[in-house]
Amino acid sequence: MSTTLTQQKLLDRSDISFSMKFGYLGLGMGGCSIAAECANIKTNVKNGNYPYNGLLINTNNMDFEKINIKNPNIEKLPIGSGKGAGRDIEVGENAFLDHQNDVISAVKRQFMDRDFIWIVAGLGGGTGTGSVIEAIKLLHKNGYQRKFGLILTLPRNKEGATVISNALERLQKISQAMKGLGSIILVDNQKLYDKYIKQNPNASLSEYLEFSNQFISDTLHELNVVTASFKPYGDSHFDSSEFENLIKTPGVLSLSKFSIEERKIDLENESSYLPPLEESIESGILSDGYKLKNAQRAATSVIANKYTAERIFTLGFTDRIENIVDDKAPLAGEKPIATYVDEKAKGVHFYTVFAGLNLPTRVNELVKENERLMELQEKETEEDDVFASLQTFTRKKRIDNESDDLDSLLSTSNSSKSQDTDKKNSKDEIHNPIDDL
Template sequence: MTTTITQQNLLERDDLHFSLKFGYLGLGMGGCSIAAECANVKTNVKNGHFPYNGLLINTNNMDFEKINIINPNIEKLQIGNGKGAGRDLEAGEKAFTEEKEKVTGAIKKQFMDRDFIWIVAGLGGGTGTGSVIEAIKLLHSNGFKKRFGLILTLPRNKEGSTVISNALERLQRISKAMAGLGSIILVDNQKLYDKFIKENPNSTLADYLTYSNNFVSATLHELNVVTASFKPFGDSHFDSSEFENLLKTPGVLSLSKYSVKDSKIDLGNESSYVPEFKDSINNGILSDGYKLDNATRAAASVISNKPTAQRVFTLGFTDKIETIVDEIAPLAGEKPIATYVDEKARGVHFYTVFAGLNLPTRVNELVVENNRLTELQDNKDDEDDVLASLQTFKRKKKQVDSVDDLDSLLSGNSNTIDDFESESKKKQEDNYDPIEDM
């Protein structure tokens, strides 16, 4: 795929606008790293050099030293004893709740003028994973209802049973309250990691973390710019208010982008762009494995320079894009298709967003992996039980005729297996608030 509009040249331009003023609430080491990267976006736009701001909350004071902060509108807040939560959900949650008053004050001060807040947490650890539920409740009850969403990272398979089970426990609770939340963006670390290591096999884990954080930041910033900066070609438009409504849609959000050289698109040959456009939608940018036909909202934006727009953006072309989106998301109540002219664009760039989705198949894969690791642990415990039984074994006294009669070997065995179970329930009452029941 050829990407010709890059994060760098967008940041260097001074002729762009932003749809929404984002605020990023980072929780824990992973969440703070991503939130800082998103809030660190610096542009050449007059009176908009730092369009976003952030609040970073962590229990480990040393973790703050690992984060490069260039935006003066980013604040740090240490909670707990400053030594971290040690991947303990209860410890992370307790640290947050015990200092809720201080956290509430910091959030109101930092985000009072923001249009939309992103709660950012890496699922699997102690602080971010442990405090995310309380952070949701806090924003919901302090003036930010319907004005916030979540950015959550899914762990890789090799991160261990504690990390995976922590992530699944919180996802289970969040899934029950999705109707009361804005959009949830899932960042599949396994997906991004596999892509990165394939292209950069000699890089370090630190290189990957920098790459993934930049990837999330660039994706959100680019979408926020696209919806507000370019002149519509024709009557159709996906404007900032529609973008905001889409972000406020309950459920998971799937984002995709496809870029292609101007000369490659041949309107007489749909194979020059249609298959790759469809693949970009199904593969997503940050995660995949969604049932896109469940989307309640969808949108597609296509951008090129004026000469290319005059050649490509015909009625037949826009009808084809509209047909593809309609086939993928037939139940979406809104699905605008917009074409734009950017005089400085090189190439043609397709952006699609599908909102109101359920959790992806990747979550089920994590459940399967958790069960596998649990079974391995249970088998190990069985072996340990055999050794433990020897410590409690008492031999019956009997008449011994010779020393040879003492030669016997005894062992014991026990078997205990705890099954991983998950339950979900539906609330039917009209006035039911899922967040208050988290």
């Protein structure tokens, strides 16, 4: 996650262009925070200081106060009671439905000239998780078919059973409708958190959240810039129209980026750059655990300054990268390897995207964690029932002075256990989103 070699501070440059005009529709606290960070991006481009728009929707008015809004093209829309949804999906969903006319008006006002809209939600809470399905329906029914995708965060393991269960419930429905949506970007909070805390053990939670939001926004902005700003080296090109087709591909997007100093690339020694490039593709930057062989589209962009480009952008260099991408995504209908010259580039920068993927193995891990927590809760409930029944047995012995059979005294516990087992079996029948992969 080091940014030491990022391209000469893209935000400070005035000589860049954008492939697409993005709009960000934030839902709930997590979604609004990410959407605001993405829309807050400011550049030095003439007539393009704030290239992105945002609409933030939440049921908790106090949450809005926590968000630093710099872009005048960001609008806040309170819905519901103003006190939040209390991690209740139905409360979030109903609040959105109750205000859907206001939402439609705000969407048309904010996104009338946008090329593509990202619905952004943190899965696990009440407002974002509860309203994301209705937001999808609203955009689809109001002229934005094939013009929107999703940015969804996956919860960490320790966020609790309610959070994980909420996230899986919505992912289940979304996975069933993926073929009709644009791309989905999944942000694995466990992945980002683990890496961040390893590098910054003394940081605060607010510092982590700030880092995470900025990391997501910078990643999307860089991809949107590199496909439109730099001169192609040779005939191969991955242009703005191809980038648009890629992010409109139904399924999940896997994003990766890798930077290396020019002097470290030795064309006679493939191990100087190919293994770390391949590792970056497998590990991704926002989430990992994808079956890349299922990708419908793929693209790799490589950027270097003119001197470095003339040295390394040989036929053999691009052929080796092409072999890696082809091996990982043999069924992809399009997989260009594009090389670019950026006079201000320091280092060599690789951006690779795979589109049209199924859900990653991280979702399966969350399903198993949810099952573990359910079993733990079931066990605790059973122990509580046994303790309560045993207390009843003790009192009855003292009052009636009878030698009742312990099994009969525990019949209430057995009954409860049976009922609880029925509940567990009922929960087990909930469709596992991994079954559709």
